[in-house]
Amino acid sequence: MHRFTRTLLATALTATVMAGTAGWASGSTQQAVTGAPAGTAAWRADGLPDPERMTPAQTAAYFDGLTRAEQQRLLREHPDVVGNLDGVPPALRYAANSRASDGRFAGQQVLAYDPRGRGQAVLVYGDLVDAEHVAVIVPGSDVDAGNLAPLTRKATALREATGGRTAVVAWAGYTTPVGVGLDAASADLAEAGARRLVRFADGLAAVGAAEPALFCHSYGSVVCGLAAHELKARDLVAVASPGMRADDVAALGTSARVWAAKDPTDWIDRVPNVEFAGLGHGTDPTSPEFGARAVPAGDAQGHDGYFAPGTESLRTFAAIAEGELR
Structure with a gap:
């Protein structure tokens, strides 16, 4: 009965997302590295x-x-x-x-590279140790060492929006879900990713880097939510989030400032904000009851448009990264 309930809920979640994304294919099960x-x-x-x-x-x-x-x-x-x-x-x-x-990454600053599984990689733009401010982008589904372009575009756009003053980390340092399916609806990969993210942030502190602002996109916000209570971070920004596995900001157990952004054209808005039988990720971080600070995102387009140059969301992200908003 329990397995049937999980399957039914996963089917409902997947159907909802597919309906909002022109039939994006269901994903395959991944084993976390x-x-x-x-x-x-x-x-x-x-x-x-x-x-x-x-x-x-x-x-x-x-x-x-x-x-x-x-x-x-x-x-x-x-x-x-x-x-x-x-x-x-x-x-x-x-x-x-x-x-x-x-x-493979000629000319780039590669802070981590693990070829196991689909591959993981962490790229750095700017001077990680000496920069006054550090931002880390945590991606969602389908990002790995062989598919970094969606993440690196966000990282370079954020760095440019800060005038090159903020060091930006593209952190593909965990096994992400592939497509939409049980992995994307469950927290299993996020739990493994959260442990790696906490250790990564501890590593930044250990080498003298500034306490980072984390921009957690889509399933990456589940990772950040599960890591929040142990995470050395100045700001946590949930972008296009399906939920952070917390009822509200207080339940995250963090002293970081918590922000949330979602644009009205994003299909993630049609994913049910439920958590039942281990599936679904809970309260929408942009809802008033969650209590996060709002990031304006009305001119962003779709699920990946938040970091597009010229958008109000990117300008706000840059201000958060540089510590201008408090």
């Missing part, structure tokens, strides 16, 4: 500290205690670990990921 970076077995075999037993702060302290020659040796011999370990100095991670990805 979690745990230590690829290459950890060889790292441990060399007698190096276990990545799963170190916090990002401890990792930062460990690398700070190494000579430059020792750091470079680890980069050469263990690029998969060095490039994906939160707390390692960003410049070292960029060099390691350039080596590990065989030039």
Whole structure:
């Protein structure tokens, strides 16, 4: 009976979304990539500290205690670990990921690259350590190392809207759902993503980066909602959200300022804001009862139009990123 109820609700959610998106296909089930970076077995075999037993702060302290020659040796011999370990100095991670990805992201600052599964990647635009402000964009479905363009367009648009003053991170650092289906309706992938996002934010703090503003798009807002109570963040912005797995802002358990944006043409507005039998993501963050600060989005178009140049939503995002709105 429980399985039947879940299936029925998933069918209803999927049908609603498909009706609002001209028949967007139902998605396939994904297995979250979690745990230590690829290459950890060889790292441990060399007698190096276990990545799963170190916090990002401890990792930062460990690398700070190494000579430059020792750091470079680890980069050469263990690029998969060095490039994906939160707390390692960003410049070292960029060099390691350039080596590990065989030039796949030529000329870009790649803070993480994991080829397992569909692949994960984290790209940085600007000076992550020295910038006065940092923004992180957390994407929703269908984004992975092989499909970064929708995310990187948002990141570059936000950076340009701040006049290049804010360092912007395109964080495809978790396994996202594919299409619409049980994965998109459940919190399983978001829970795994939330743990990775918390560790990532801890890593930013460990290397001295500014406390970030997080822009959480679509299913990414579920990730941010589940991470919120542990997340080191100055602002959380739910963009085109199906819900954050919380009844209201207080239930997120965060001291961050919480914002929400949804435009009237977005199909997400037709997704039921319910949570039942583990499916659905709860209260609409743009509803008055949720209590988030409103981001004007009336001139955005569709589900991906919020970061379009010239929109009021992007101008507001830029002001949030730069700490101008309080």
